[in-house]
Amino acid sequence: MLIEAQAFLDMRGVSYSFPAYPRVVNQVDWQIRRGEVHSLVGRSGCGKTTLLKLAAGLLLPDSGTITVDGQALREPGSQLGFVFQAPTLLEWKTVLDNVLLPVALQRTPLPADRARADELLALMGLSGLGRRFPTELSGGQQSRVAIARALLLAPTLLLLDEPFAALDAITREELQDDFLRICRLAQTTVFFVTHDISEAVYLADRVAVMAEGKITDDLVVDLSWPRRRALRYGAPFNAVCAQVRHAMDKVATC
């Protein structure tokens, strides 16, 4: 496991059980360096979403410590952004107002907030769609809105739980490229949960493998940046995917 002093997200000895249920996160030590993208893969039910909710401050660990940028995490704050599998947009609000929601929950949005929301919509390839309602968008466009909303307050840590799972393969690849471009530009630190090994590898500096509540491997993705589409068809990319698959199989059979 990567253990270092200046990790941006730093989980040490973190355990969690839902009340009256067995432990689902078990003594996890996991670190993400500032500005890096780390993916988390593992079989269904192994505890990925629970770990992400702990990193978000939505759940508090039974034992262990979690710090973000050196500060103990006690509750979700504006330094954190979330994107979940379903885009969870408010259907009665326009696309622009959905993006502005994190600000509107605190105060009346200012012209500068609207300008920022417009800018994010443009970065996500949604220029001119701000006045539509979510039901007038495709699934991929809705996912883009959810990402723009998560980025509005310029979070230093972005937590994503299978945000592209419902999309077709080509839309998904396009979104992965746009997502990476924006996160690298803003130097956002990213914790990305996915079932898809090639997505995990393409997006990340490191891929962690989780099994039965533990992080069993934390693999460096030794591929060049920026990631380009052609990378997906090369031998080095497939070799890293095979390495991740092997790490998952190893724990499934032990």
Ligand SMILES: Nc1ncnc2c1ncn2[C@@H]1O[C@H](COP(=O)(O)OP(=O)(O)OP(=O)(O)O)[C@@H](O)[C@H]1O
């Ligand atoms: N609210 C809850 N109460 C009790 N048990 C729960 C609750 N939420 C999740 N669990 C259990 O905790 C374990 C881990 O769930 P979690 O959602 O973290 O897994 P996951 O790896 O994200 O799964 P998936 O890939 O299917 O989304 C599972 O066994 C699940 O049944």
